[in-house]
Amino acid sequence: MSCIFCKIVEGSIPSTKVYENEHVLAFRDIQPAAPVHVLIIPKKHIATMNDVGPGDWGLLGDVHEAAQHIARQEGVAESGYRLVNNCGSDGGQVVFHIHYHLLGGEKLGALNV
Ligand code: 5GP
Ligand code: ZN
Numbered sequence: 593m594s595c596i597f598c599k600i601v602e603g604s605i606p607s608t609k610v611y612e613n614e615h616v617l618a619f620r621d622i623q624p625a626a627p628v629h630v631l632i633i634p635k636k637h638i639a640t641m642n643d644v645g646p647g648d649w650g651l652l653g654d655v656h657e658a659a660q661h662i663a664r665q666e667g668v669a670e671s672g673y674r675l676v677n678n679c680g681s682d683g684g685q686v687v688f689h690i691h692y693h694l695l696g697g698e699k700l701g702a703l704n705v
Pocket of ligand 2: 595597598636637688689
C-alpha cells in the first residue's frame with residue numbers, strides 16, 4: 593500500500609488527528625495554508641471524486657457531517673471557512689486519496705473563478 597493517507601489511517605505515518613469515527617478521519621495538514629487547515633478523508637481508499645462509486649455517497653455525507661463538526665470544534669463555524677476538494681491534475685490534487693481541505697481562521701482570498 594503506497595498511499596500516504598491510507599498509511600495515516602493505519603497509523604504507520606503519524607498525524608495530528610482532530611476527529612475520528614468509524615468511517616472518517618481528520619488531521620492537520622502538514623503544510624497549513626491557513627491558521628485552521630484540516631484534511632478530512634474517508635478511511636476507505638477512493639482515489640478521486642471521479643472514483644466515487646454509487647455506494648459511496650453516504651460516506652461522503654459522513655465526511656461533510658464531520659466537516660460541520662470540525663468547523664465548530666476549531667471555532668470557525670461562525671466566522672466562516674472553506675471546504676475544498678481538488679480533483680485530478682488541473683484541480684491541483686497531489687495526494688490521490690480523496691480528501692477535503694477545511695480552511696479558516698482568517699479572511700481567505702477569493703477563488704480564481
Ligand atoms: P491536494 O493538493 O492533494 O489537494 O492536497 C494534499 C495535501 O496533503 C497538501 O495540502 C499537503 O500539505 C498535505 N500532505 C501531504 N503529505 C502529508 C502528510 O504526510 N501528512 C499531512 N498531515 N499532510 C500531508
Ligand atoms: Zn489511500
